[in-house]
Each structure stands twice: as C-alpha cells, then as structure tokens.
Amino acid sequence: MLGPVDSxxxxxxxxxxxENRKNVRRNVExxxxxxxxxxxxxxxxxxxxxxxxxxxxxxxxxAALQLGGTMTLHFTTIFRSADLEExxxxxxxxxxxxxxxxxxxxxxxxxxxxxxxILRDVDSSVSPNFTQGYINVRVGNRTQGFIGFxxxxxxxxxxxxxxxASTWRKRLTSAGLQVIQTDKTDNKVRLLVTQDDILKKRSxxxxxxxxxxxxxxx
Numbered sequence: 001m002l003g004p005v006d007s008x009x010x011x012x013x014x015x016x017x018x019e020n021r022k023n024v025r026r027n028v029e030x031x032x033x034x035x036x037x038x039x040x041x042x043x044x045x046x047x048x049x050x051x052x053x054x055x056x057x058x059x060x061x062x063a064a065l066q067l068g069g070t071m072t073l074h075f076t077t078i079f080r081s082a083d084l085e086e087x088x089x090x091x092x093x094x095x096x097x098x099x100x101x102x103x104x105x106x107x108x109x110x111x112x113x114x115x116x117x118i119l120r121d122v123d124s125s126v127s128p129n130f131t132q133g134y135i136n137v138r139v140g141n142r143t144q145g146f147i148g149f150x151x152x153x154x155x156x157x158x159x160x161x162x163x164x165a166s167t168w169r170k171r172l173t174s175a176g177l178q179v180i181q182t183d184k185t186d187n188k189v190r191l192l193v194t195q196d197d198i199l200k201k202r203s204x205x206x207x208x209x210x211x212x213x214x215x216x217x218x
Contacts, residue, residue: 001035002036003036003037004037004039004042004043004044005036005038005039005042005044005048006042006043006044009034010048010051013032013033013034014051016032017031017055029056030056031057031058032055032056032058033058033059034057034060036060036061036062037061037063038061040061040078040180048079049180052080055081057079057080058077059077059080060075060076060078062074062075063076076151077152078180079180093131093133094131095130096131098130101135105151107155107156107194107195108135108150109135111156111158112128112149114195114198115158115198116137118198118205118206119147119206119210122206122209122210122213123139125138125139125140129143129144133150134148134149135149135150139213139216145161146212146215146216147160152180152192155192155193156193157190158191158192158193159189159190160189160208160209160211161188161189161212161215162188162189162208162211162212162215163214163215165187165189168189168211169189171204172204175204177197177204178191178192178193179191187215189208
C-alpha cells in the first residue's frame with residue numbers, strides 16, 4: 001500500500017489470511033504478510049505491532065529507489081511474530097566477517113562495534129559475531145543471543161533479552177530513545193538507534209546491555 005497504512009489494508013490482510021489458511025494442507029504453514037510504504041509512523045503502527053503477537057504476521061515497509069535510469073524497490077522487515085523471528089534469524093545465521101558488514105551496512109556495523117566496546121567494560125571477552133542477516137555477540141568462544149543488531153529504516157534495531165522488559169521499555173522511552181515494541185508478551189526490548197544515540201545515551205545503553213548480559217548469566 002502506498003502512503004501510510006490504513007485500517008482497510010490491515011483488515012484485508014487479516015481477511016486474506018483467515019480465508020487462505022482454510023485451503024492449505026495441515027502440514028503447510030500459512031502466514032500473513034502486510035507490506036506498505038509507511039507503517040511505523042502511520043496512525044495504525046501500534047495496531048500492526050499488536051497483531052504480530054496475535055497471528056503469524058510479517059510486516060514489511062517498501063521504498064522506491066531511483067538509481068540512474070533504473071527504479072528499484074527495497075523491502076525492510078520491521079515487525080514479525082515472535083515465533084517467526086527465531087526461525088527467520090536461524091535461516092539468516094550463516095557466518096560472515098566484518099568486511100561483509102562494512103560493505104552491506106556500515107551503520108549497523110559501527111553501532112554493534114560501539115555497543116560491544118561498552119560491553120567490554122562488563123566482560124573483556126565480549127566480541128561481535130557476524131552472520132548474513134544480523135550481528136550478535138560472542139562471550140569468550142560462545143555465541144550468545146542476548147543482544148543483536150540489524151538495520152531498519154535507516155537506523156539500527158537493537159534487541160536485548162532482559163529480565164524485566166516492561167520496566168526497561170519505560171526507562172528507555174523516558175531517556176528519549178525510540179522503543180519499537182511496547183507489548184509485554186516476551187522478554188525482549190527492541191529499540192531504534194543511531195550511532196549518535198550511542199554516544200549521547202552511553203550510560204543508559206551500557207545499563208541495558210549489562211542487564212542483558214546479567215540475564216544471560218542467569
């Protein structure tokens with residue numbers, strides 16, 4: 001859908017999903033995919049986020065890019081149901097190196113490196129772990145998923161598993177950071193940042209990253 005997503009687009013997505021899942025074999029998964037030009041900043045952005053916790057939904061924003069005489073479309077996944085997220089991340093987990101990310105998305109690489117540097121104040125063995133689809137961290141020789149990084153809409157999404165996600169969402173919002181998931185259905189905090197946010201909010205980011213590290217230690 002061009003422009004901001006509206007209620008009719010959301011209803012049609014749900015309607016198509018309900019209708020089509022009746023017609024597939026029992027061993028075939030049926031997922032809903034909502035694609036629009038503007039979703040996060042639309043009136044119904046919070047509604048779409050809520051729906052990702054109620055049905056197997058993938059939400060993508062589309063942008064047209066003019067490159068010389070060629071028009072291309074770029075699709076960015078901004079939300080997905082929690083049960084789908086783990087499967088998608090697993091499929092994207094092919095190991096790569098820092099040079100791959102320097103070419104693919106230097107902003108995400110720079111933010112990940114900045115947060116890893118902050119985490120090294122907590123544990124000097126922390127290092128970045130690079131895969132095709134996202135960046136997370138290693139603690140010593142162990143790959144850990146308590147914190148991860150990927151690009152969304154020109155900024156970087158940081159996902160952190162913490163013990164009290166609801167409290168952290170409120171704290172981050174009060175600190176002026178953009179939390180993009182506000183429900184209470186899982187223990188992940190997701191926020192959008194720039195490298196400038198990391199510099200200006202270093203103390204808050206460090207506390208969040210340490211909370212994720214402590215939660216992982218259990």
